[in-house]
Amino acid sequence: MTLAESARPQVAARPADPRRWAALVLLCTANFMVILDAQAVIMGVPVIAADLGLSPVEAQWILSGNLLTFGGLLLLGGRAADLLGRRRVFMLGTALFLAVSVLSAVATAGPLLLVARTLHGVSAALMAPTALAILTDMFPEGRERNRAFAAWSALAAMGATIGLLLGGALLGWFGWPSLFFVNVPVAVLMLVLSPVLLRESRDASAQRSLGVAGAVLSTASLGLLVYLLVEAPTLGWTSFPVLGLAVVFAALIGVTIAVDRRSAAPMLPARLFRSPIVLGGNLLTVLMAMLAYGMSVVLSQYSLGVLGYTPIRFGLSQSVMPIACVAGAYAAQKALARMTVRPVAVAAFVLLGTGSALLIGISPGAGYLTTVLPGLVVFGLGLGIGPVVLAAAALNRVTPADAGIASGINVAAFQIGGALGVAVVSTIIAANMAATPGPSGALAGFHAGMAACTGFGAAGVVVAFVLLRRAHRGTLAAVPRMH
Template structure:
């Protein structure tokens, strides 16, 4: 058996031994695990009508097939990230994949709405466990800036393109077989990932906090985040101005404020407040909320536009979204790391946001009798800018993470993704629906009313992306360049900006 270099959890090269594996294999397994989690956030979108008909969901409850997954996933990410720091990130990742795979089986064999919703909640919890620590593990595996940039680019491609691939697979599997297979397909992938990851991923040593979990803080933040996501998704039913919506939001804010007070006083805080002293870490997470809100809301609404206005079927809708995944993959895997290394994450992020804003702006003019080649394909190509945005955001969000905090900072980054996704779907869909209902009451045709409603949503999405670009200029600081010697010559790499108080 060929000997490979041993890699410890920090990515350093050690003694040679026949039972070791290259870092690229570990990265691939982390990406596959993340892909399963991301796919299942969107794979159900085009299958919802079939699920509703088969299991007897009411129209009002059908959206909970997606919402309950987001509540569990978004609510548990921060806790899972800190537990990974305390008990070991490898253990947390393996446990998450195992829970996710078993829950996928339960989803696939569900025979009632109640069974499916319970299984989806468990699936979201497993997804949170696995994904919360993944980015932290990658940053630890690849400490060199140039290598880290390429690794984060690959990981970000999975996050960005995986959502689009979920739509493709959801449509194909639903029409070729049935909706059960959108969940059952996870079983062989999860089993193989679990077996290989147990052997390949290096065991990490917790950074001196073993057994010291902030139980009170964990309870407060988990309850607060779950209530916040619940409030956002219920705003679609209640309306943003309803007393019920504001009561839920107020309750969530009280819990999160109590969590912040707890973190300032706890001996071993779940989320050290020093994390937010970095302008880049804080700014990247704020910008991510706005960006993901726009892009995830767009993703759901453009599917509805293609199906309800243009008359596309499930499979055709999925294939129509494929150029987005291809464009994101080409950018994030091909050029993002080199651009970040040469021009800095902040500048690359700004360019990516400008491209995304242009794409969303173009979408505000889609007509009732839209042409795919003229009205949609250019947008899907421009959305390849996401291949610049997400790697740059991930680089900035992890830039000042201490080794002992890498898991929780990774969990924070994933948490803001989920908050942004839930907020985007609820906000844009509510605005679109409200406009559509007003036009229907005026006697407009359904196709015209729907299209005008989507115009409102895409306009708001454009504003959110433009605001993200402005905040990038205002909040984020350019990284410093550092020089290192490579084979006797100098090479310049990006280094994180120094820790700065806000």
């Protein structure tokens, strides 16, 4: 027996970290705050724009600037965590999150706020994938990891709805700076607890090089893709700028792949996508995000624009969905202990598609209890199941050296899917409104947008059947334990 072979059982037999459940609360809180902040700021954009004198285009970049840096830097953040240490990068992201929250709250001019929100995307790109990689490291494969994924999923879903509720309340009571000040005590507490609850992790055998060319190219590619998706609904999908950017994006992807093939430390390792389960997990994550964000666009615009709901009333009307998400996440981690990935993923997309189909019937005369509530409950169940099984699939048997980048890819898939869902659904709504002016056109637009979400759900069922067919029970043992 070689020295390496004799060492293997000792690594596998290393006792689970006794701090892992307290650490899980910390890591889920980080992800919760990233999502909470984004949702709360959505509610505050009109008020902020009016107070700081921002034009509609400038106001849009309060959201788009954050999305651009978050989506563009996710892979770089994940790889940096692999090389520099996950706890270190997580704390760096948290410290930046704290600083930009203060800077956003005290901003008295539009340009300063836009810079702060752009930097917020950088902090989120460091925190989110690193937190997921640390979670995967601290929890052993099987039931415990599935339970951890379920908690991660449930709290993320709750953050989306609570952000709308909290954002509306803070705006009404304390003004828009409170949207950012609320992050400060939580970020301070996370910084204090991180050295206590989180152990440092990196793989000693990992390539000690970032691969500068690949890092620059992949970051530019992702950033350009997010920018393209943000601008396409306004400029037009067939406009010269959009088509030109699409060509540049395709060229950048081709160059990135060519550079990565020759690099000792590729930013997008091809080995991660040779597994149909990992590939399927990430593709389905894109579709799930398209559903989540697309449905949010339809319901928010319909409720606030057509029904005249206040932000608080809208948040309350959606509050049943995070409850259903928690139930779905709990059911998912139980199901993964008994069956393979594919039926659980299929069930998630069937529920998401069915919930969207039920909501196609929304109209000013439709009752909330008979039309909206059933759709929200069914959709919420699917939204709770989806992230649990898809994160497990996307991190299936990833090596220790690739844990951070694999988490970054999965979070990036969700961000890209979200941007794509908003772009597609917004375009569909606008096209229908333009074709039929007046209230009937608005209603037709919202119905068409929700029908598109139903189509995303059907596509997810097909992808799950095709790419997850080789998954066997017990193969969701993602990342080997790290030093």
